[in-house]
Amino acid sequence: MPSKKKSIKELLYGDKPNYSDMQMNYTEADIIDSLTKLTNGKDTFMASKAIYCLGMLNSEKAIPALTFATRSNDQVLKVAAAQALKNLTHIPEAVNLIKMLLTDPDIGVRRFALKAVGISKLSDPQVQEIIKTLGGTEQSDKMKKLIQSVLDSMEDGGIDTR
Amino acid sequence: MKKKKATPIVTDILIDKALDIDIKILTPMRQSKIDAIKIGTTEIFNTAGIQVNMTIEKLLGPQFKEFEFVEVEENCPMNNPSEDIREMARELRNATENKIVVFICKMVSIVGMRGIMGGCSSFPDEGPTAVIAANIRSKYLLAHEVAHLLGLPHVTDNDQLMTNEAPDKFTLIPPKLVESEIERIRESNLVSNLT
Numbered sequence: 321m322p323s324k325k326k327s328i329k330e331l332l333y334g335d336k337p338n339y340s341d342m343q344m345n346y347t348e349a350d351i352i353d354s355l356t357k358l359t360n361g362k363d364t365f366m367a368s369k370a371i372y373c374l375g376m377l378n379s380e381k382a383i384p385a386l387t388f389a390t391r392s393n394d395q396v397l398k399v400a401a402a403q404a405l406k407n408l409t410h411i412p413e414a415v416n417l418i419k420m421l422l423t424d425p426d427i428g429v430r431r432f433a434l435k436a437v438g439i440s441k442l443s444d445p446q447v448q449e450i451i452k453t454l455g456g457t458e459q460s461d462k463m464k465k466l467i468q469s470v471l472d473s474m475e476d477g478g479i480d481t482r
Numbered sequence: 483m484k485k486k487k488a489t490p491i492v493t494d495i496l497i498d499k500a501l502d503i504d505i506k507i508l509t510p511m512r513q514s515k516i517d518a519i520k521i522g523t524t525e526i527f528n529t530a531g532i533q534v535n536m537t538i539e540k541l542l543g544p545q546f547k548e549f550e551f552v553e554v555e556e557n558c559p560m561n562n563p564s565e566d567i568r569e570m571a572r573e574l575r576n577a578t579e580n581k582i583v584v585f586i587c588k589m590v591s592i593v594g595m596r597g598i599m600g601g602c603s604s605f606p607d608e609g610p611t612a613v614i615a616a617n618i619r620s621k622y623l624l625a626h627e628v629a630h631l632l633g634l635p636h637v638t639d640n641d642q643l644m645t646n647e648a649p650d651k652f653t654l655i656p657p658k659l660v661e662s663e664i665e666r667i668r669e670s671n672l673v674s675n676l677t
Contacts, residue, residue: 334646336597365598365618368617399551403591
């Protein structure tokens with residue numbers, strides 16, 4: 321008996337989304353539609369996974385849902401957006417969203433936005449300026465260290481954001 | 483998938499062991515959610531004859547904000563905790579090295595932004611430590627992570643607490659511990675005899 325096709329939601333179960341199965345069984349439009357619905361759902365754990373997965377699409381079509389997440393009042397969705405945006409820094413709108421996250425009032429959101437810059441090896445002069453400004457205002461040693469390593473990577477390329 | 487309800491336990495189980503768990507909450511949570519986690523955890527370990535003694539502490543000041551979002555190593559290797567976990571254990575555990583401490587955070591993700599997880603358990607130098615995400619709907623995830631610290635590996639049966647697809651796919655409520663798992667956790671040096 322053929323096994324039942326897993327829903328897009330089911331393919332998000334586990335630590336990493338099963339994106340290859342998603343691509344094999346669904347169109348990009350179906351994937352974006354389902355993930356966007358989950359992004360708006362009450363279950364913020366599944367929403368964060370859906371947002372993360374939107375980053376794997378490598379498509380401008382993910383931007384509206386990531387804009388929603390970046391502008392939400394929920395830090396979990398914002399951090400998930402930062403994780404997704406690291407894969408989309410070739411899209412100018414994605415870089416603008418990262419800039420918003422870098423200046424977020426929440427330290428956790430700023431930390432993950434910094435990591436997104438480091439991991440993506442984004443070298444945008446405006447982003448660099450924002451990070452330099454952050455370097456002067458952040459109080460925590462951990463954040464200062466991360467800022468310095470991201471700034472170094474923007475000059476050298478490559479970073480270990482751990 | 484519709485979840486099955488377990489057959490109610492008819493016979494009384496002798497509770498002759500005890501397990502101490504310190505829970506440290508790093509993000510605002512509804513009391514009803516905290517109560518549900520306590521009930522879910524107790525429910526699971528009572529089936530193994532283990533009484534659960536929990537203390538709950540809220541760490542919600544600005545000095546704790548940096549610990550709300552935690553990164554863990556992929557697959558949560560027990561003896562190789564992430565830098566975030568080591569730091570949390572160093573700075574926030576405040577417990578003896580044979581005491582289980584569970585931190586409830588806003589989000590648990592894999593180092594290098596490689597995925598989002600429900601929870602993770604490991605043994606930093608300071609002692610057995612787990613983290614779980616506060617937005618997980620299942621009340622059994624804390625028990626799942628604690629059971630890892632007591633020596634249980636993942637299984638593939640979604641009726642069981644230790645399914646590797648936890649917390650999303652428990653197909654039995656409450657999820658079960660099988661006999662061999664019960665034997666193993668009762669032998670853990672983190673579980674004591676009730677006098």
